Amino acid sequence: MSRAFTREDDNESAIAALGERPVSPHRNLVTQRGLALIEAEIVRLREEIVRAEAEGDRERLELAARDLRYWGARRENAELSVPDADSDVVRFGMTVALEDEDGRTARWQIVGEDEAEPAKGSISHISPMAQALFGQKVGELITVNGREWEIVDLIAEA
Structure with missing residues (x-):
């Protein structure tokens, strides 16, 4: 077996060993800034995937795709919460x-x-x-x- 095949197998096992990023079981409350950060990360990861595909960098592609799945899930279950300016008790945000x-x-x-x-x-x-x-x-x-x-x-x- 050539060394090239061994190295590719090693990369595959390294990527598989990472697994998916765990998504928190808690409510995904976000501020307006937090929601913007999630959306910016999704845009950045989509661009990273395009670059990795163009360069044929399979490991970087897999990592970016995994992170995109995580941030997509976080965006999907995000609950924007803006505190009432007149509230006299501590609230989210x-x-x-x-x-x-x-x-x-x-x-x-x-x-x-x-x-x-x-x-x-x-x-x-x-x-x-x-x-x-x-x-x-x-x-x-x-x-x-x-x-x-x-x-x-x-x-x-x-």
């Missing part, structure tokens, strides 16, 4: 300003799973912090991981 008992502050926007970037100030709606915040008002206290936080402000994103 809002930014919440918090202060702990030591005076440290934090600001979190509650977003969809695919949009969450804690290092940039956004957390998933299924995170423990978001779950503790939902339905709470300014001035109320929550406890997450043994730490108490006071809600000091709510901002409904436009």
